[in-house]
Amino acid sequence: MKRLLRALVVVLLFWRRDRGGEGDLPVEEGGPEEGRPIRRDVGARPRAEGLVAALLVASAAASVALVVVLFTGAGTQWLGLTLGLAFGLLGAALALAASALVPREQAIEERPGLAHPEAQPPVEERLRSPREGVSRRRLLGAAGAVAGTSLAAAVAAPLTSLGPAVGNSIVDTPWRRGRRLVGEDGRPLLAEDVPSTSFVTAFPEGADRRELGSPVVVVREDPATLRLPRERRDWAPEGILAYSKICTHAGCALALYRRPLYEPTSEPPGIACPCHYSVFDPRTGGTVMAGPAGRELPQLPLEIGPGRELLAGGGFSGPIGPSWWAVRHT
Amino acid sequence: MSPRERAARDPLGFIDERLSTNRPLRKALRYVFPDHWSFMLGEVALYAFLILVATGIFLALFFEPSLATRTYQGPFVALRGHEVSAAYASTLAISSTVPAGLLIRQTHHWAADVFAVAIVLHLVRVFFTGAFRKPRELNYLVGVTMLMLAVLEGFLGYSLVDDLLSGMGLAIAYGVAMSVPVIGGDAAHLIWGGEFPGADAIQSRLYIGHVFLLPGLLGALIAAHLAMVVRQRHTQFRGPLRKEDNVIGTPMWPGYALRSIALLLLVAAVLFALGGLVQINPVWQWGPYEPWQGTNGAQPDWYLGWLIGALRLMPNLEIVIGDWTLVPNPFFGGVLFPSIVFGVLYSWPWVEQRFLTGDFARHDLLDRPRDNPRRTAVGAAFFAWVVTVFAAGAADRAFLSVGIRYETQVWLFRIGVFVVPLLVYLIAGRIARELRDTDEHPWRGHNAEDVRRTEDGGFASLEP
Numbered sequence: 133m134k135r136l137l138r139a140l141v142v143v144l145l146f147w148r149r150d151r152g153g154e155g156d157l158p159v160e161e162g163g164p165e166e167g168r169p170i171r172r173d174v175g176a177r178p179r180a181e182g183l184v185a186a187l188l189v190a191s192a193a194a195s196v197a198l199v200v201v202l203f204t205g206a207g208t209q210w211l212g213l214t215l216g217l218a219f220g221l222l223g224a225a226l227a228l229a230a231s232a233l234v235p236r237e238q239a240i241e242e243r244p245g246l247a248h249p250e251a252q253p254p255v256e257e258r259l260r261s262p263r264e265g266v267s268r269r270r271l272l273g274a275a276g277a278v279a280g281t282s283l284a285a286a287v288a289a290p291l292t293s294l295g296p297a298v299g300n301s302i303v304d305t306p307w308r309r310g311r312r313l314v315g316e317d318g319r320p321l322l323a324e325d326v327p328s329t330s331f332v333t334a335f336p337e338g339a340d341r342r343e344l345g346s347p348v349v350v351v352r353e354d355p356a357t358l359r360l361p362r363e364r365r366d367w368a369p370e371g372i373l374a375y376s377k378i379c380t381h382a383g384c385a386l387a388l389y390r391r392p393l394y395e396p397t398s399e400p401p402g403i404a405c406p407c408h409y410s411v412f413d414p415r416t417g418g419t420v421m422a423g424p425a426g427r428e429l430p431q432l433p434l435e436i437g438p439g440r441e442l443l444a445g446g447g448f449s450g451p452i453g454p455s456w457w458a459v460r461h462t
Numbered sequence: 463m464s465p466r467e468r469a470a471r472d473p474l475g476f477i478d479e480r481l482s483t484n485r486p487l488r489k490a491l492r493y494v495f496p497d498h499w500s501f502m503l504g505e506v507a508l509y510a511f512l513i514l515v516a517t518g519i520f521l522a523l524f525f526e527p528s529l530a531t532r533t534y535q536g537p538f539v540a541l542r543g544h545e546v547s548a549a550y551a552s553t554l555a556i557s558s559t560v561p562a563g564l565l566i567r568q569t570h571h572w573a574a575d576v577f578a579v580a581i582v583l584h585l586v587r588v589f590f591t592g593a594f595r596k597p598r599e600l601n602y603l604v605g606v607t608m609l610m611l612a613v614l615e616g617f618l619g620y621s622l623v624d625d626l627l628s629g630m631g632l633a634i635a636y637g638v639a640m641s642v643p644v645i646g647g648d649a650a651h652l653i654w655g656g657e658f659p660g661a662d663a664i665q666s667r668l669y670i671g672h673v674f675l676l677p678g679l680l681g682a683l684i685a686a687h688l689a690m691v692v693r694q695r696h697t698q699f700r701g702p703l704r705k706e707d708n709v710i711g712t713p714m715w716p717g718y719a720l721r722s723i724a725l726l727l728l729v730a731a732v733l734f735a736l737g738g739l740v741q742i743n744p745v746w747q748w749g750p751y752e753p754w755q756g757t758n759g760a761q762p763d764w765y766l767g768w769l770i771g772a773l774r775l776m777p778n779l780e781i782v783i784g785d786w787t788l789v790p791n792p793f794f795g796g797v798l799f800p801s802i803v804f805g806v807l808y809s810w811p812w813v814e815q816r817f818l819t820g821d822f823a824r825h826d827l828l829d830r831p832r833d834n835p836r837r838t839a840v841g842a843a844f845f846a847w848v849v850t851v852f853a854a855g856a857a858d859r860a861f862l863s864v865g866i867r868y869e870t871q872v873w874l875f876r877i878g879v880f881v882v883p884l885l886v887y888l889i890a891g892r893i894a895r896e897l898r899d900t901d902e903h904p905w906r907g908h909n910a911e912d913v914r915r916t917e918d919g920g921f922a923s924l925e926p
Contacts, residue, residue: 170703170710202561211565212738216731223727230720239713240703241494243695243826246597294663295655298647302657333754342659347754377754382637382773382792383658384630387756406758407634408774409858409868422869424773426780426791453658454637455790456647461782 173236180232184225191221302459303451305336305345307432312337313350313374313442320441321350326372328352331389331403333377336444344453347377348432349386349403350442351414360417360431367433367445374432374442375418376452379405381425383454386412403429417449427455495718496698496711500587502725507580508684509729510573515677517570524560526552527622527669529662538746546750549624549665553745569737571763574616576733578765581609589810589841592829593697596822599811601690606807608683611676613765618672620743620763622665627743629751630760633658634773638796643789659753697828706826759858768848771855772799775875803848832897839891846886850878 194217201210263269313321313334321334332350335341355371367373377386384407392398402411402421410423418429430452433445451459469476478484495501528548534541536551537558546554556563585605588594594602617635621628636658639650655661695709704710712718736742748757762770772795781789806813815822818836831838854875861868893904902908912924 169713205561208562208564208568208738210738211562212569212735215565216735216738218731219727219734220731223724223731226720226724226727230717230724234716234720237713237717238710239492239494241492241695241709243707243709244693246694246824291652295652295661298651301651335754342753344658344753382796383633383640384637385633385754385756388758406756406760407630408770410778420778424776424778424791424795426778426787454640454792455780455787456640456650457643457645457788457790458647459787459790461780461785461787 168241169237169239171236171238176233180228184229184233187221187225187228191218191225194218194221298456302344302453305448305452306339306343307336307345307444307447309444309446310435311339311444312437313348313434313444320439322440323370323372323436323442324440326350326352326442329391334374334442344378344383345376345448347385348374349377349389350374350434351389351401351403353401353415358415360415364417364431364433364449367431369434369436372434372436372442373414374434374444375403375412375414376430376432376448378453379407379410379425380427380429380453380455381405381408381410381423384408386429427461491713491715493692493714494695494709494711495714496696496709498699500591501696503580503584503587505722505725506729507577507584509726510577510580510733511680511684512726513573513730513733514570514577515681517566517573518673518677520566521556521570522673524552524556524563525549525622527665529624529665541746541749544750547624547665549622550745550750553623553625557744557746565734565738567737568740568742569733571620571742572736572740573733574619575742575763575765576729578609578612578616578763581605581612582765585609585807586845590829590831590838591697591699592825592834592837594811595814595825596811597694597824598690598697601687601694602811603808604683604687604690606804608680608687609807610804611680611683615672615676615680616763616765618668618676622668622672623743623745624665624751625745626748626751626755626757627745627760629659629753630756631762631766633753634770634792634796636660638773638792641790641793642797643793646790646793659751695826697826699828699830704827706824759862761856761859767855768803768852769796769800769855771851771853771875772796774857775851775854775872775879777876799851806844832894835891835894835898838894839887842890843883843887847879847883850875850882854879 194214198211198214198218201214266272314337315321315325316333316335320337321332326332334348334350335346339346341347351373353368353371353373355368358368358371358373360367375386378384379386384405386403387406388404390399390402390404390411392401400421401414403414403418404411405423405425408424410425411421412418412425412429413421418431420426420428427450430448430450432448435443435445437443455461474484474487526548530548531545532548532551534544534546534551534554536542536554538554541554553567556567558564588602588605617631621632621635636650636654639653640646642649651657653660653664653667655663655667696711698704698709698711701710712721749755761767773792774795776791776795778791779794780787780791814837818840819834829837854872857868857871857875860866860871897904900908913921914924916922
């Protein structure tokens with residue numbers, strides 16, 4: 133460790149010594165080759181030579197240690213440490229060699245000119261040469277452009293097989309009237325399974341859970357506080373409400389439920405998305421309370437079956453998931 | 463002497479007789495690199511890219527780009543018995559049972575973050591020193607393109623793993639793609655092969671993009687970037703003997719080559735030390751992704767922070783006609799905002815020529831930021847704008863650590879995106895003008911000495 137620190141100090145010292153003074157020397161007449169030196173400082177510093185050698189040997193030791201660590205199965209930390217040291221010590225050796233061993237040079241080089249205007253007329257002439265003797269140039273040019281664009285379109289056409297058109301794939305969901313809600317464990321969800329302190333995730337029985345139209349978040353609110361739109365009066369039996377679990381902003385899963393501890397002072401309940409913090413009001417039919425979502429959360433009508441199990445009363449109140457061009461805005 | 467002995471004794475001659483290398487080699491060994499620490503930033507990016515390729519090849523030997531499910535039986539106890547994708551399971555295996563696998567995976571992730579940092583700092587250096595001016599506009603465009611590709615490449619990389627965090631990122635990407643007017647819905651369905659989470663082929667598409675298309679493109683652009691630098695030679699700051707038509711600095715051999723290889727080794731040292739010692743993206747803690755699951759406190763890698771900030775800051779505006787959506791909300795933060803940022807970056811050389819300087823001449827000597835106070839002021843305001851939006855992306859973390867209400871912060875940031883750039887514009891312009899007029903160093907103060915010509919032709923100091 134001490135040696136490492138000393139190496140660091142020496143490196144810094146040499147670094148500083150190499151600075152400044154450049155350009156103090158007059159420009160010498162250089163040889164014919166590019167990059168002629170205007171300052172040249174030859175002769176390795178004896179102490180630096182020893183130090184470079186020590187750093188190189190230490191790097192080799194770290195490399196050996198890496199192999200040992202790898203085959204004894206010690207942890208990732210040891211691997212990172214030894215490999216980092218192997219690279220770092222070698223890098224320090226080279227940096228020190230560059231500043232204290234090899235000739236230290238300042239060189240001057242002419243910058244090449246870029247433009248060659250005198251060469252332009254011949255190039256243009258050469259480029260125009262295919263036109264010689266061709267009289268119906270515009271016809272050929274137009275036909276060529278048609279051929280080019282048509283071929284490009286034809287070659288690009290197979291790209292359409294990458295996926296289907298958007299169509300109604302998002303508007304269609306597995307929810308139908310009378311379909312039972314099942315919980316994450318796959319068992320039918322009973323009205324009593326929905327607590328008033330948290331939310332429950334549910335799916336349509338037997339459907340593909342990964343489909344965006346499947347998951348719903350089920351919450352229980354005091355029926356007296358509900359202010360659902362008139363046509364949804366019967367959608368929340370006993371104050372149990374279900375909403376699509378996919379945020380209408382960018383399609384993340386709603387994963388946060390704000391439950392008021394004491395309503396007069398704390399905020400009203402809200403279902404929130406952890407991606408961009410859109411918050412939806414479960415009491416008013418999923419209207420946006422805060423955040424960037426532009427559409428309300430689609431609500432799923434619920435019914436309670438004879439065995440107290442929760443059933444869908446139909447499809448969602450609107451299109452689920454992120455919006456797109458021409459989606460119905462409800 | 464047999465030909466073999468000759469080849470061994472004179473390898474340069476051996477190659478020269480076959481490929482005519484001696485002349486270009488003689489020139490290359492004396493190629494001059496101007497000295498300034500800020501010229502190293504681009505090199506750090508280049509070396510981080512090399513580490514990315516090397517560690518990426520190792521990872522590709524173990525990673526399975528497939529969404530086929532299997533029951534996890536590995537060493538992570540909490541995940542045993544869960545149905546997980548092959549992609550996620552193989553990443554868990556790399557992180558646990560493959561010797562040195564976790565080191566390489568974490569180094570790869572760290573290298574991606576450092577790669578993006580180095581590119582951004584390099585861009586800032588190029589911007590404020592006017593290095594993008596004629597004749598380097600084309601190379602500047604290549605550089606800005608590489609920044610864009612680096613961000614995309616990083617996003618694809620961590621999206622491959624199919625852990626909960628990466629799935630949430632993909633869901634947002636899908637929402638943003640859907641939001642593009644007219645073509646968005648169909649384009650997103652083409653990319654994902656159907657409605658999100660998409661066909662299993664999405665994994666192959668992300669994979670080929672991440673390990674072949676984008677790295678290939680980046681490699682080609684890096685080659686073009688360097689070739690253009692060599693063609694035009696490097697820019698340099700003003701100084702004794704330095705002129706528009708020369709380059710002064712350290713020649714390639716031996717000084718600069720040694721120094722640059724040392725930088726490569728030190729970049730590698732830092733990245734491997736980070737990869738071994740500092741945990742990053744512990745996917746076994748996030749768990750596998752399911753579209754109905756989300757986690758709180760989710761943050762992307764830093765180079766996407768400006769986009770999540772923009773998505774969160776945007777008020778819930780959607781452009782609607784009657785009952786039909788024309789422009790969904792994620793378009794503004796996810797598409798329009800980055801388009802404006804990259805539009806400004808791409809067009810800046812010409813905007814500056816046309817509206818700020820009217821200067822169409824070739825420049826090989828760099829400006830200091832003070833030499834062009836208007837560019838410095840506009841540039842500082844522009845970067846401050848992006849940084850403000852970036853900071854807004856971390857407002858939820860600030861709420862947890864400092865306790866300022868999230869909604870309050872969002873409103874502060876919404877005001878901030880207008881006020882901060884304006885303030886920065888005024889302050890940066892003022893500082894630049896002051897420094898230009900006094901010629902003082904920002905923190906070392908007055909750098910020059912005032913002298914007086916004496917009667918006998920010498921100079922005398924005016925300092926007391």
